[in-house]
Amino acid sequence: MKWVGRSGSGKVIDRRVSGGALSGIGIIILVIYTLISGDPRLLLTNLFNSGTTTAVTPQEEQISEFVSVVLNDTETIWTTVLREYDIAYDPVSLVLYKNNTQSDCGLASSNVGPFYCSLDETIYLDLAFFQELQNRFGAPGDFAMAYVIAHEVGHHVQNELGILDEFYRLRQQLNQSDANELSVRLELQADYLAGVYAFHVQDMGYLEAGDIEEALTAASAVGDDKIQMETQGQVYPDSFTHGTAQQRSRWLMKGFEAGDLSDMDTFSTTSLHN
Numbered sequence: 001m002k003w004v005g006r007s008g009s010g011k012v013i014d015r016r017v018s019g020g021a022l023s024g025i026g027i028i029i030l031v032i033y034t035l036i037s038g039d040p041r042l043l044l045t046n047l048f049n050s051g052t053t054t055a056v057t058p059q060e061e062q063i064s065e066f067v068s069v070v071l072n073d074t075e076t077i078w079t080t081v082l083r084e085y086d087i088a089y090d091p092v093s094l095v096l097y098k099n100n101t102q103s104d105c106g107l108a109s110s111n112v113g114p115f116y117c118s119l120d121e122t123i124y125l126d127l128a129f130f131q132e133l134q135n136r137f138g139a140p141g142d143f144a145m146a147y148v149i150a151h152e153v154g155h156h157v158q159n160e161l162g163i164l165d166e167f168y169r170l171r172q173q174l175n176q177s178d179a180n181e182l183s184v185r186l187e188l189q190a191d192y193l194a195g196v197y198a199f200h201v202q203d204m205g206y207l208e209a210g211d212i213e214e215a216l217t218a219a220s221a222v223g224d225d226k227i228q229m230e231t232q233g234q235v236y237p238d239s240f241t242h243g244t245a246q247q248r249s250r251w252l253m254k255g256f257e258a259g260d261l262s263d264m265d266t267f268s269t270t271s272l273h274n
C-alpha cells in the first residue's frame with residue numbers, strides 16, 4: 001500500500017513505553033510506593049527494567065506510523081460510505097500497546113491478539129501481533145496488517161449500525177454451538193467490511209500489486225480450521241467462532257467486489273460459502 005508521507009489519524013493512543021526515563025506519573029507512583037514500602041530503590045529497578053525491555057524500536061515506530069495512516073483512511077472511507085446511507089460515522093479510537101494494557105472489556109494482552117472493545121469503542125493493538133502474523137501465520141506484507149486493522153474497524157462499523165447490540169441480545173438466548181455460529185456470521189461480516197475498505201483504498205489509488213493477495217492470505221491464515229489444525233492437529237467445527245479460511249477470504253473478497261454495504265448480510269444467508 002502507498003502510505004509513506006501520508007497523513008495519520010488523530011485517534012491513535014500510544015501506550016507503549018519508550019525508554020527508561022521517569023514520567024510524571026512514574027514519579028507520583030514512586031512517591032506513593034516509597035511511602036508504603038520505604039524503599040524507592042526496588043521500584044526504580046523495576047521501572048528501568050521494564051523501560052529497557054519495552055523500548056520502542058525504529059521498526060515498531062514505522063509500523064505505528066503505518067497503523068495511523070490505515071486508521072485515517074478508514075475514517076475517510078467509512079464517513080463516505082455511511083453518508084450514502086444517511087449515517088454519520090463516529091471514528092473509532094485505537095490504542096497501541098506492548099505486553100498488556102487495560103481496556104473497559106478487560107485486560108488486553110499479547111496472547112489475546114487485536115480486538116475491538118464496544119464498551120469504550122476502542123481497538124486494542126499489540127504491535128507484536130504483526131510479527132506473529134508474518135512469522136507464525138505466514139501472512140507477511142503491509143496489506144495483511146491493513147486487513148487486520150480494517151477487520152477491527154469493521155466491528156466498530158457494526159457497532160455504529162446497531163448490529164453488535166443485536167448480536168449480544170441474540171447470543172444470550174442461544175446454546176454454545178449456536179452462539180458460536182452466530183459469532184462466525186458476525187466475524188465474516190467484519191471481513192466483508194474489511195473488503196469494502198480495500199475497495200476504497202484501491203479507488204483512492206493507494207493499492208499496490210499484491211496487496212489484495214496479502215489480505216486474502218492473512219484472512220485465510222486466521223481461519224478457525226487452519227488455526228485448530230496447526231495447534232490441535234484436527235478441527236472442531238462446532239467450536240468455530242470466526243469462520244474457516246475459505247469463508248473468511250470469500251467474504252473479504254465479496255466486500256472488495258461490492259465496495260458498499262449491499263452484500264453484507266451474513267446473518268440470513270443459508271450458505272456462508274456463497
Ligand SMILES: [Zn+2]
Pocket residue numbers: 151152155187190
Ligand atoms: Zn473480529
